[in-house]
Amino acid sequence: MTTRSKPVQDAARKAYDDWLAGRHGPALDDLAAATRGGDLASASVLLTLAGQPEAPEGATDAARKAIEDAPAGAVIHRHHAFLLASGYGGKTDIDQALALRLGDAEDGDMQALTELALLALWAGEDTIAEKALIRAANEGQAHAIAALLRLGFQRGHVPGVAHAKAPALARSGHPLGAAFEATTADLEVRELADADTIPDLDETAIAAISRWLPGAPEETRVLSEDPPVARAPHFMPPAICDYLVANAAPHLQPARILDPGTGESREDPYRNSLTASLPDGVFDIVLWAIKARMAALAGCGYEQGEALSVLAYRPGDAYKPHFDYMTADDGPVSADLDRRGQRIATTLIRLNDGFEGGATVFPKLDLNWAGAPGEALTFANVHSDGTGDDRTLHSGEEVTRGLKLLASLWLRERA
Ligand SMILES: O=C(O)CCC(=O)C(=O)O
Ligand SMILES: [Fe+2]
The missing domain is CATH 1.25.40 (Serine Threonine Protein Phosphatase 5, Tetratricopeptide repeat)
Known part of the structure; x- marks a missing residue:
């Protein structure tokens, strides 16, 4: 096993190094070739990188074709069903995604x-x-x-x-x-x-x-009309909260920000939780459904979502008061704003209980949200004219005991 899988791992690593060195096209070509050859590590990295803004035009289409051509197997089908459900690199076909997985289940997967x-x-x-x-x-x-x-x-x-x-x-x-x-x-x-x-x-x-999937209307309670803030008490079963946590756990790392002064990425005193940003390469139809329904709750489409994140706050961790809308910087943030528009809305899901502190607080709205596991909160970050709404200032209060787990999705004006 080890002698066979080693060169395979190396293929994904070499392509990733190429990507980091700015050779985006060749990196994706090599990953697609390795994917067609049955290299599962390359397939996952391919899906993650082809969806990045730096990827050349048509990269997601090419990635989807490589997955379609790859030798059939449990992992490839898991990716393929996600591509079909989400419309990654082609048309959305939820029924085909479900049928693919049913066939796999019947084959003993x-x-x-x-x-x-x-x-x-x-x-x-x-x-x-x-x-x-x-x-x-x-x-x-x-x-x-x-x-x-x-x-x-x-x-x-x-x-x-x-x-x-x-x-x-x-x-x-x-x-x-x-x-x-x-x-x-x-x-x-x-x-x-x-x-x-x-x-x-x-x-x-x-x-x-x-x-049911396309987004059955949720039972919501309005917490604020203007700016719109609402909670959905039974948004997601706790068993699915656990599934999200289990899939995110290997990706948890200290939250980082892009330092506006130096342009370098560093750990962030404003946000000392651990964060897992789920890349496309780990998605399946359950993770897709979570993200799609979080987007739908905010009145948005799946494609408007940024990376679905899981935040883990240990005792002493907090997310200090902030706005989710973005502020132009004449640098990378402005380029991102030009591409996808403002961060118009946010959806959060409480994923567990058994901790103290950690409420989500909106000081200017006199709102304090704790929520039970599986409950969602959604709010707009911008005025109707699209400019940032200062009344949406909010924080994740310090956790004083236990571990707080939260799903977070920021939604943009466009894909
Ligand atoms: O942890 C919280 O309660 C707030 C999280 C948050 O503000 C965000 O993810 O944007
Ligand atoms: Fe926030």
């Missing part, structure tokens, strides 16, 4: 089954979702075990497979595994009632997910 089960859960197909999660958990799928445990904590009982596999989840390196294992012992074991009569996750369930 438990990651694909788990993705569909999580979407079914979100769409309200609870029992079909749970039955599918049990099947995937039986095969050892870590996200499925985690989702069953989360559902179990919510209602006080879990199916036997989730109880039995909680220690294995902790050992697998799943970021929530240790915490889950510690609290699982107290849960009653109860099997899914009448499992035989519950349909398998099939075309019918896929059709239900498809009807």
Whole structure:
């Protein structure tokens, strides 16, 4: 294995070095060739880089074609379904994305089954979702075990497979595994009632997910009319919050800013949380659905979103009062503003509980948002004429105990 995978890793690394040295076209060509040759590391880097503003025209189309030509396999199909759902490098086709993953699930791909089960859960197909999660958990799928445990904590009982596999989840390196294992012992074991009569996750369930996905109207509560601020109390099931956290965890690093004085990137005293910005190369249909629905809640399309971020605040961490709209600098920020327009809106999702402090506070609006796990907050950052609205000043208050996890999406005027 190691002798075969080493040159493959090297291909992605060499192309990335080329990219950093400004050789964008050749880097993408090499990554596309390696992707067609079946190199999975290159496929992921290709999708991430081809979507960057520095990439030459047509880069995303070329990247999508390379994925389509790559030898079929679990990882390539995971990417491919994301490309279809999001419209990356071509047309959006959500039904084709779902059908691709259903085919994979039927071929025994438990990651694909788990993705569909999580979407079914979100769409309200609870029992079909749970039955599918049990099947995937039986095969050892870590996200499925985690989702069953989360559902179990919510209602006080879990199916036997989730109880039995909680220690294995902790050992697998799943970021929530240790915490889950510690609290699982107290849960009653109860099997899914009448499992035989519950349909398998099939075309019918896929059709239900498809009807729901484009952005069913959310139940929202208006917190401020002008500027518009609203919360959506049951925006996302906690099991999907966990899935986002687990996928973001390997990408967490100290938040950085571009220093306006020196032009260099440095850690930021205004924002000492850890941040994971999810690159296109790690996306699947569940992560796509999270970002698409966060955008929809703000009245925007998926393509208006910047990178979907997960912020992790440890005790002492805070995000000091700031505006999310951007200020021109005659440098890189101005160039970005010319390209995509202003940051018109923000959507946040509370991803966990068990911490103290950490409220999102709008001092000029006398608003203080804590929210339960899965609750979203969305607000406009600009006036109706498109200029920055100073009343949207807000902060993430200091966390005094535990860990605060938050999803954050900034939305632009255009793709
Ligand atoms: O952490 C918070 O509560 C605020 C986060 C925030 O302001 C942002 O992501 O723009
Ligand atoms: Fe903010």
